[in-house]
Amino acid sequence: MLSRLKLDPFLVALATTVVLALAWPKPGVTGGILHADKAATWGVAVIFLLYGVSLSPRRLIESAARWDLHLVVQATTFLVFPAVVVGALALAGGLFPEPLAIGFFFLAALPSTVSSSVAMTSLARGNVPVAIFNASISSLIGVFATPALMAWYLHAVGGGMDLGAVILKLVTLVVLPLALGQALRPLLLKTVERHRAFVKAADRVVILAIVYNSFCDSVVSGVWKGLSPLLLAEVIVAVVGLFAVVYALTRGVCRLMGFSAPDTVAVAFCGSKKSLATGLPMAHVMFGAAPALSLIITPIMLYHFLQLVIVGVIANRFASRADALAMIDAEETEPSLIAEDDTLPLPEPARTRA
Numbered sequence: 602m603l604s605r606l607k608l609d610p611f612l613v614a615l616a617t618t619v620v621l622a623l624a625w626p627k628p629g630v631t632g633g634i635l636h637a638d639k640a641a642t643w644g645v646a647v648i649f650l651l652y653g654v655s656l657s658p659r660r661l662i663e664s665a666a667r668w669d670l671h672l673v674v675q676a677t678t679f680l681v682f683p684a685v686v687v688g689a690l691a692l693a694g695g696l697f698p699e700p701l702a703i704g705f706f707f708l709a710a711l712p713s714t715v716s717s718s719v720a721m722t723s724l725a726r727g728n729v730p731v732a733i734f735n736a737s738i739s740s741l742i743g744v745f746a747t748p749a750l751m752a753w754y755l756h757a758v759g760g761g762m763d764l765g766a767v768i769l770k771l772v773t774l775v776v777l778p779l780a781l782g783q784a785l786r787p788l789l790l791k792t793v794e795r796h797r798a799f800v801k802a803a804d805r806v807v808i809l810a811i812v813y814n815s816f817c818d819s820v821v822s823g824v825w826k827g828l829s830p831l832l833l834a835e836v837i838v839a840v841v842g843l844f845a846v847v848y849a850l851t852r853g854v855c856r857l858m859g860f861s862a863p864d865t866v867a868v869a870f871c872g873s874k875k876s877l878a879t880g881l882p883m884a885h886v887m888f889g890a891a892p893a894l895s896l897i898i899t900p901i902m903l904y905h906f907l908q909l910v911i912v913g914v915i916a917n918r919f920a921s922r923a924d925a926l927a928m929i930d931a932e933e934t935e936p937s938l939i940a941e942d943d944t945l946p947l948p949e950p951a952r953t954r955a
Contacts, residue, residue: 611805612906618809622816622895623825629817637814644807645882646778651800652740653782654789660733667731669858670868674713674735677851677872679746683709683754685846689839698828700896701836703755705843707884708900710750712743714876721874721912725919727866735871740879744775747883762887770886804878811881812902815894822892840904844911848873866919870912877905 622629631638665671686709690702697705715736722732748771752764782789793800819825851872855865880901888894 612909614805614809615812615902615906618813619816622813623820626817626820629813630821631814631818633817637810637817641807641811641814641882641885642774644803644810645774645885648778648804648807648878648882649775650778650782650785651793651804653779653784654786654793655800656737656779656783656786658783660730660737665734667734667864670728670731670860670864671735671738673851673854673858673868674871675739675742677847677854677868678713678739679710679742679750681850681872682847682875683750685709685843685850687754689843693839696835697832697839698896699758700824700893701832701899702758703760704897704900705839706754707747707751707880707897708843708875708904710743710747710754711875711880711883711901712739712747713871714874714878714905715740716878717909717912718871718874721916722867722870724913725866725870725916726863727870727919728861728863729867731864731867732871735867739871740876741779743876743879743883744771748887751887767887771883774886775882808878808881811885812898815885815898819892819895824892824896836900837903837907840900840907841911844873844904844908870916874908874912875901875904877901 627633628635629637683706686705690697690705713736715733718736719729719732723729745768748762748764748767752762752767755762848869851869852865855868860868881898884894884898884901888897891897
């Protein structure tokens, strides 16, 4: 099975960035010589400008009619997921440090991821237009839903967040660039498509800058000192369990509502996935240069890796099953060599010579 899994170079780069920050933090701290914090801040605006150029309104409109599917996906993303995490944290008691607990709820409050949801749905022979609509609209809803959910959670645990300031910052760095990208779409779309590899690289460089800056700040501030080495293993187990619960709940709802197999694939994949590409920029905007930011983003970083591996395996199984069913169906529709009409005259036996 491991030989079938292709290791994403970005995941390698992500792990390398964390190791580099742990070993050599001073250049990447806020105000450091590399100015990683400024690169991350302005890079967020660039990411959403390019996303606005790439987002196709026509595709969204074409898939908007399936409101029952969309309702399940968005309810899972922004209601069920946070509810599961709140319940799990209550059961876990004080197992995780406060920044990690915040990180788990931040993971739960994030929108679904676009590219991998669509790619995995396509691989599993699911309803791709539904995946495109939900993954795209989820990112737009998340601009307002994610900070609102975080403000509620922080208030509930005795903390706080200046929601107005966060919304204003998100509008400046996310909504306005997104709207500008849509306005410039007729002019820039061909250029963006022609340089798709460069656009993808720029997107990932910004994410790596956010990770490097946050981990550098946390190392210099001593956030990781005194934490048990077993904590990472506990977070991994919690992340896997979280995915399993949400995925199972989503598939159960799809079964109760009688969705078809392709629709169920799209709903389950979109509802159980979370966006690292949107999450890290939003974390940078909402939490700024907080020393504990690296702990807050650890759950989404691990979830991103594990969701790719787990959903990749599931998608491959669905694809194999769909191909097998298609082959059986093709065999059943082939003309039979045996006549099915009993009324057809049988050939007379050849007469033997006297």
